[in-house]
Amino acid sequence: MFIKDPMAIEDRSMKIIAPHLEGLALTDDEKIICSRIVHASGDVGYAPIVRIHPDLIDVAKSTLSAGKNIFTDVEMVRRGINIRTFRKFGGEIFCKISDVDTRELAKREGITRSMAAMRIFGKRLDGQIIAIGNAPTALFEVLRLVRDENIRPAIIIGVPVGFVGAAEAKSQLIAQREIPYVTVVGTKGGSSIAVATVNALLYMLDNSRGLIEK
Amino acid sequence: MFIKDPMAIEDRSMKIIAPHLEGLALTDDEKIICSRIVHASGDVGYAPIVRIHPDLIDVAKSTLSAGKNIFTDVEMVRRGINIRTFRKFGGEIFCKISDVDTRELAKREGITRSMAAMRIFGKRLDGQIIAIGNAPTALFEVLRLVRDENIRPAIIIGVPVGFVGAAEAKSQLIAQREIPYVTVVGTKGGSSIAVATVNALLYMLDNSRGLIEK
Numbered sequence: 001m002f003i004k005d006p007m008a009i010e011d012r013s014m015k016i017i018a019p020h021l022e023g024l025a026l027t028d029d030e031k032i033i034c035s036r037i038v039h040a041s042g043d044v045g046y047a048p049i050v051r052i053h054p055d056l057i058d059v060a061k062s063t064l065s066a067g068k069n070i071f072t073d074v075e076m077v078r079r080g081i082n083i084r085t086f087r088k089f090g091g092e093i094f095c096k097i098s099d100v101d102t103r104e105l106a107k108r109e110g111i112t113r114s115m116a117a118m119r120i121f122g123k124r125l126d127g128q129i130i131a132i133g134n135a136p137t138a139l140f141e142v143l144r145l146v147r148d149e150n151i152r153p154a155i156i157i158g159v160p161v162g163f164v165g166a167a168e169a170k171s172q173l174i175a176q177r178e179i180p181y182v183t184v185v186g187t188k189g190g191s192s193i194a195v196a197t198v199n200a201l202l203y204m205l206d207n208s209r210g211l212i213e214k
Numbered sequence: 215m216f217i218k219d220p221m222a223i224e225d226r227s228m229k230i231i232a233p234h235l236e237g238l239a240l241t242d243d244e245k246i247i248c249s250r251i252v253h254a255s256g257d258v259g260y261a262p263i264v265r266i267h268p269d270l271i272d273v274a275k276s277t278l279s280a281g282k283n284i285f286t287d288v289e290m291v292r293r294g295i296n297i298r299t300f301r302k303f304g305g306e307i308f309c310k311i312s313d314v315d316t317r318e319l320a321k322r323e324g325i326t327r328s329m330a331a332m333r334i335f336g337k338r339l340d341g342q343i344i345a346i347g348n349a350p351t352a353l354f355e356v357l358r359l360v361r362d363e364n365i366r367p368a369i370i371i372g373v374p375v376g377f378v379g380a381a382e383a384k385s386q387l388i389a390q391r392e393i394p395y396v397t398v399v400g401t402k403g404g405s406s407i408a409v410a411t412v413n414a415l416l417y418m419l420d421n422s423r424g425l426i427e428k
């Protein structure tokens with residue numbers, strides 16, 4: 001028979017993942033992020049491609065604890081974040097991809113909706129958390145806002161996916177050293193990876209169990 | 215500069231993916247599913263591990279066209295499906311993971327919530343579409359309903375993820391030959407993979423563009 005108890009499943013999964021994180025010079029908190037990403041993808045190939053800025057853990061903890069908001073590129077990321085845990089800190093999660101003003105700007109400029117959404121957020125991103133799981137263009141736009149418009153998010157979780165721009169956008173995220181980030185190099189990524197990262201940070205702050213929707 | 219136009223991004227992505235699908239003996243429709251999965255994951259390693267039942271394409275098309283419903287294990291899957299396209303056919307998408315009766319049954323039985331949700335759906339699954347992107351236990355439960363309670367979903371998109379039960383549940387899905395399925399062998403999978411599969415099927419039926427949330 002198979003294991004049906006959600007806590008037993010999670011514990012067993014983490015035990016299976018742990019050896020794959022050895023030798024990667026990760027701190028304990030960084031291991032939590034990496035193991036949640038591997039857990040969410042079923043892919044141990046993620047372990048060596050995760051990149052975490054050295055200030056990320058501290059800044060993420062203080063930002064989340066202060067009740068700051070999360071801005072996502074797509075609804076799947078918004079929907080996957082553990083909202084019960086997140087709400088305890090007082091923040092809200094915003095996604096504008098389906099809003100009318102976003103659609104209009106995207107159409108007018110010939111850009112993706114998620115890129116338009118980040119442009120419209122603009123100054124609202126100052127001091128907040130960004131979680132991009134799908135669109136390289138959204139990450140390119142956030143990096144432009146940082147570079148050209150002096151906007152300063154607290155942290156950027158930037159794991160857009162795919163063969164067109166994703167690796168380049170994530171390289172640019174790593175190359176800027178000012179805003180702490182979590183990313184993965186290369187083409188892989190996605191909403192599940194962004195969600196796993198945010199939830200890993202939440203679990204560091206609130207370790208009550210029953211956290212995974214399974 | 216990077217490509218900002220969503221249609222150009224998608225076209226370029228599909229051109230990059232196409233060579234990775236050669237030599238896999240896929241039909242044109244099966245290639246659409248595989249390429250969407252690779253596109254959604256940024257991982258060409260998915261191409262050889264996708265498994266599609268020979269009747270899947272025909273049954274999926276007729277079931278979706280008939281306005282049947284989709285039952286998902288987690289909210290991320292519900293949320294990622296292209297709802298505008300899906301609604302044209304008249305179906306609805308259901309997810310019970312957060313409902314009170316699901317929580318109560320899961321707690322009482324010591325099982326996962328997504329497993330409890332499938333058990334409560336029960337007879338409602340007859341003739342409908344199931345999309346499981348997260349929990350192996352949900353897929354085990356659906357296969358039990360088929361085997362022991364004579365429930366007959368039209369198709370099962372079963373791509374649960376992880377190191378505890380996922381590979382086994384997906385092997386069982388392949389071993390039963392009665393219900394057409396899409397799955398991936400091994401530990402990989404996830405909500406994004408389930409969503410990519412459902413959306414690929416929708417695009418076969420309704421090829422108006424602007425389909426990807428980017």
